[in-house]
Structure formats: structure tokens, C-alpha cells
Amino acid sequence: MIKRLAFRVALLLALILPATPALAWWEYGHGAVGRIAYMTVSPHTRHEIDRLLRQGRLLDTPTCPVRTIELAAYWPDCIKTLGERFSYASPWHYQNVNICRPFDLRAPCADGNCVSAQIERNVRLLADVRVPLRERVAALAFLVHFMGDLHQPMHAGDHNDLGGNRVQVTYGVIGGRTNLHSVWDGYLADRGISQPPGEPAGILSELSGADRAAMRQGTITDWSREGWEISRDYAYGSLFQDPCADRPRDAPRPVMTEAIVERLIPIVRRQVARGGLRLARLLDEAFAPDSIWLRPRERNPS
Known part of the structure; x- marks a missing residue:
């Protein structure tokens, strides 16, 4: 009942306020990715997560707490409200890889300013116990959030x-008071995650052990390419017969019909599951003794 009421309030605000690109997966989607990871990590990893979250005061962001995995998942968006203090992190939430050119992360990830590069950076920080505790708490929150971002297709693909x-x-x-990015960020995600069997537990209940194991496979680059393909084939492809064709300025506004939404909901749910399960894998690797993330970069698992 509380979650349904919260969703209705969010929907009302969406009707009143202009759409913005500030959030990815919004709070509900990010929290679902984080909760799936928390549910599926090893007991040792869960203990380490809880230990770091108890040190959230070190971040000195009282208006953006990290007491739970869901709050930590939202923290990198919440800190955008703190002005210039964290403005350096703005380009870390996405990677605008052109859907109409061969997949290539080099330009979108120049100088490490993209979501996939920051996932790797933060898992390394998290794995290194020599890093100050405050920085490891921040790395945990960033990692949880960025794995959600990476699995939101509109943060993986772009058409200028x-x-x-x-x-x-x-x-x-x-x-017409919204855009394609916001639909995938919130409205479609909220509906997909809440549709029965809803919530993280419901999404996991649809997956066999083999499904879960398969989803955990691959590298960060593989996951980036996968999201880019989904962006092209489903996000843009569901609305445009040729996603790469030029769109005239006076072209009719595309309509995301109920039929389109129904086809996309399984895609959304699968991306949330993938994000959570893959995050669990990275967390287990980061907190493992002799973590592979502390070995020389040529042995980088991504």
C-alpha cells in the first residue's frame, strides 16, 4: 500500500514538474538493482556491505544517507542536490555510444569519464583495504548506483x-510531457518492477539457477555492448522503424502504446535482474581475500 501510494505521488509530481535527465532508473529502479545484489551476495560480502554502510556518516552528506543498500543506490543521484561539491561525478552516470556506428567505448569513455570506467574504478577502490574508509563507503555507493545506470539502456546508447x-x-x-529517456528511467521501470510477481524477490523468482548463473557471466565491456544493443533494438527500435534514420523536426511525436509497453516490460525486468546479479558478482569479487581486482591490470576481469 505504501509503495503504491508513493508511486501515485511520483506520478502526480511527474504531471506537474517538467521532465529532467537528472536521475537514472529513479529511486525504485536503483533500489531494486541494489536489493537483488544484496539478496544474492555471499554472507561474507553482505557482512562487509553492512559494515561499510554503518560508516555512512563519514561521507558528511546528512541529507543523502546510505543506511541501507537502497539508500546507497540512490546516493550518487541525491548528491547532485549538493551543488558543486560532487559536480565532478556528473559524466560518470552514462556513456553516449552512438547506436548507428560500430560499438566503441574509446571516445565516450575518454579519461575515464563514463559509467563503465567508473564501475571498474570503484570496484578497485572497494577491494583495496588500504583506501581510507570514507572513500570505500563512497565507492560502494557509486558502484551500486553505476551498475544500475549501466543496465538502463538509455545510459548505454545514444543517437546524438x-x-x-x-x-x-x-x-x-x-x-507528451516526457521523453524517451525519462520513460525508461522511471515510468517503464516502475511499472516493470512492480508488475506481479513484483519487487526484487518477484523478479528473481522468475529465474532458474541456470538463468542466474548465465546472467552473471561476461565483462563490463560485454555488459556495455549488451545495453547499447538493447538501446538500439528496443528503446529506439520500438518507436522508430529505422532507429538510425534522420527524424524531421516536424515529424509526429512517437507514441509508446500499451502494446509497446507490454513488449518492453520483460526487457526492463531482465535488465534489473542482470544489473543486480552482476553487481553481486562484482561485490563478491571485491570483498574476497586476494581479490582479483587488486591484481595487475592485464588480468583485469573486465
Whole structure:
């Protein structure tokens, strides 16, 4: 009941406030990815997560607490409200890889300013017990959040439109007051995660042991390419017959129909599951004795 009420309040605010690109997966989606990871890590890893979250005061962000995995998952978006203090992290939430060119992370990830590079950086910080405790707490929150971002397709693919932020769409009762990025960030994600069997436990209940094991495989680059393909084939592809064709300025606003939404919900749920299970794998690797993330980079698992 409380979550349904919260969703209705969020929907009301969405009707009143202009859409912005500030959040990814919004709180519900990020929290679901974090909770799936928390549910599936080893007991040792869960203990280490709890130990770090208890030190959240070290971040000195009282308006953006990290007491739970869900709060930690939202922290990197929450700190955007703190002005210039954390502005350096803004480009870390996405990687605008052109869906109409061969997949290549080099330009979007120049100088490490992209989500996949920051996932690797933060898992290394988390694994290194020599790093000051405050920085490891921040690394945990960033890692949890960025794994959610990586699995939000509009943070993985782009068509020279800021990851769909410039693509106005019509969606349900919201009508035309939103864009493709925001639909995937929140409205579609909220519906997909809450649809029965809902919540993280419900999403996991649909997966066999073999499914879960398969989802945990691959590298950060593999996961980046996967999200880029989903962006092209499903996010853009569900609305445009040719996602790479030029769109005239006077073209009708695309409509995300109920039929399209129904086809996309399984994609959303699978991405949330993948994000959580893969995050669990990285956390288990980071907190393991003799973590592989502390070995020379040529042996980097990604």
C-alpha cells in the first residue's frame, strides 16, 4: 500500500514538474538493482556491505544517507542536490555510444569519464583495504548506483540526442510531457518492477539457477555492448522503424502504446535482474581475500 501510494505521488509530481535527465532508473529502479545484489551476495560480502554502510556518516552528506543498500543506490543521484561539491561525478552516470556506428567505448569513455570506467574504478577502490574508509563507503555507493545506470539502456546508447532526452514521446496519461529517456528511467521501470510477481524477490523468482548463473557471466565491456544493443533494438527500435534514420523536426511525436509497453516490460525486468546479479558478482569479487581486482591490470576481469 505504501509503495503504491508513493508511486501515485511520483506520478502526480511527474504531471506537474517538467521532465529532467537528472536521475537514472529513479529511486525504485536503483533500489531494486541494489536489493537483488544484496539478496544474492555471499554472507561474507553482505557482512562487509553492512559494515561499510554503518560508516555512512563519514561521507558528511546528512541529507543523502546510505543506511541501507537502497539508500546507497540512490546516493550518487541525491548528491547532485549538493551543488558543486560532487559536480565532478556528473559524466560518470552514462556513456553516449552512438547506436548507428560500430560499438566503441574509446571516445565516450575518454579519461575515464563514463559509467563503465567508473564501475571498474570503484570496484578497485572497494577491494583495496588500504583506501581510507570514507572513500570505500563512497565507492560502494557509486558502484551500486553505476551498475544500475549501466543496465538502463538509455545510459548505454545514444543517437546524438543525449540518450533520448531530446526525443519527446507520448506515454499514457502523462501524454507528451516526457521523453524517451525519462520513460525508461522511471515510468517503464516502475511499472516493470512492480508488475506481479513484483519487487526484487518477484523478479528473481522468475529465474532458474541456470538463468542466474548465465546472467552473471561476461565483462563490463560485454555488459556495455549488451545495453547499447538493447538501446538500439528496443528503446529506439520500438518507436522508430529505422532507429538510425534522420527524424524531421516536424515529424509526429512517437507514441509508446500499451502494446509497446507490454513488449518492453520483460526487457526492463531482465535488465534489473542482470544489473543486480552482476553487481553481486562484482561485490563478491571485491570483498574476497586476494581479490582479483587488486591484481595487475592485464588480468583485469573486465
